[in-house]
Amino acid sequence: MMPAPDSVAPREALPHVVRTVVDIAASPARVFEALTEPAELAAWWAGGDAHVSDCGADPRPGGAWHVRLVDGNGVERLVAGEYRVVDAPHRLEQSWQADDDAAPSVVRYDLEPREVGGTEGTRLTVTHSSPVALATATSAPGRASALAVHVARHPHAGPPRAVVVGRAPSATLHLAPRRRATWLVSA
């Protein structure tokens, strides 16, 4: 039986970019280090019942990176890609392919110095462009900047919060089971 077509709501319901902002009480140089050094990645990528079994980073344009996680059930997940922009301590951009993503995506980190809790800190803005955004930018060059205009900034000092940039994601009302993604969300 087909579900009612309404349940998938493709009408302009395709969010393109997930943007998350976080203020961290550490210098941009220190944050940049944590984003690009294998020992650092191994330290903070682990979480919940998952640990990092292997990771590597070669932070220069074209250099590869990967993180391999193993969860409490012994299920292994790999996220990997290449660095595209390495501009310490301001900006980092890397391609991103989790082994259960259908297509690669791109993650960009922007680091701005800012006082956080009375000390030298960093506002880190992470922009994760979905495969749809990438395909859209490729198929119509004018659209990439249009996407940027859509971006709603949510500066705040609280816990990080993801903002979907683009149109109302009504399709998310009827998701396929998320079991393949649960490893991503263990805190």
Added chain:
Amino acid sequence: MSRARASTDPFTAVADPTRRALLDRLREGAAPVAELAAGFAMSRPAVSKHLRVLRDARLVRERRGGDDGRQRIYELTPAPLREIARWTAAYEVFWPAHLARLKRHLERPPEDPTS
């Protein structure tokens, strides 16, 4: 869940505005090519080409219909759209948790080597 790749991935297929409009139209129900083409300022072969991309991405399927069974009718198949929704939903949850870990890591007080 299969990871088998269609010859076109759904992400690329929906990036095109005409194809998104076709999907929109098909939300209202299955329709023959002629009817779909009527709603667009482009030739029927051009519309057919877009439909073929959507079919390759498994976003729509084609069946025979009409009185003589010779019409090609297109209808929506929702699974790949769910994959796209899943991507966003997963990363909307992932990033705040992931960056909270980074923040904790970086704001941890320095370890006291004597303890």
